[in-house]
Amino acid sequence: MQIADRPPPLKVDKLSVNRSGQLVLEDVCLTINRGEFVGLVGPNGGGKTTFLLTILGLLKSKSGSIELYGHRKAPNSILRKLGWVSQHASNIPRNIKITVKELVQLGTLNSNNMFWRFSTEQNQQVSKAIELAGLKSVENKNISNLSGGQRQRAVIARALASNAEFILLDEPLVGIDRDSRNSLLKFLDKLCHEAQKTILMVSHDIAAIQQSSHRMIFLEEKIRYDGAADCFPDLAVLANLRGIKPVHEHNDPLENLYQLENMGEKE
């Protein structure tokens, strides 16, 4: 899928990150190619949000490197290719009266056009993003009247309106019902297949990610698994990869019985 002469959206090499003096990410290496839909999973506190914030340049690394589209120090033209949907992005306070279209329009603002009317090009970007997100019929509705899934799609549409090519999402499935979750995942898949977007999505919903992403990464300080979603390890293999040792040494009931009998003899 990667066009040979184009650098990948993300290349991370031997990345380590400290937070409050504690090592949170260690020796993370990965490359994400254009058009990939990557699910980033892992336990609470495993470093998923830290990883996204470091990619976005909001946290400093201790060592290692991050390249965005081939640039270590990405210029603004490259940073504009990134779209960021933070963990609580769709929790827009109910007292803010804003329509879907207005919210998406915000995605096209930058320091150069902030005080001008929306140009034809901006309006086209907004319409296209709303269309892609399947929100045309509700574009003039107040955000607070939408379902959780529609609100989530609206904040993604805001990122798309800025022409983002590489979209990073932190826990977008939290707090939305099953149907909304499914339509959101379908939408993200469509963005990769039909619009050649690249997606890195954090979620603790392993089952949902496995059903929708192409590739899964399990992060717990280090990368414990990186491969096809279809081959994601089962719980026992995963525990082993995470370095979790079985607590119950004697699982054989006959063996346990034998031990109990022996204990009785000794007494």
Ligand SMILES: Nc1ncnc2c1ncn2[C@@H]1O[C@H](COP(=O)(O)OP(=O)(O)O)[C@@H](O)[C@H]1O
């Ligand atoms: N603002 C912060 N200051 C210091 N440590 C933090 C901060 N946020 C998170 N951490 C620590 O960094 C580690 C990784 O957290 P995080 O990246 O939020 O994990 P995840 O998103 O996988 O749940 C945890 O040990 C957490 O306690």
Ligand SMILES: [Mg+2]
């Ligand atoms: Mg997190």
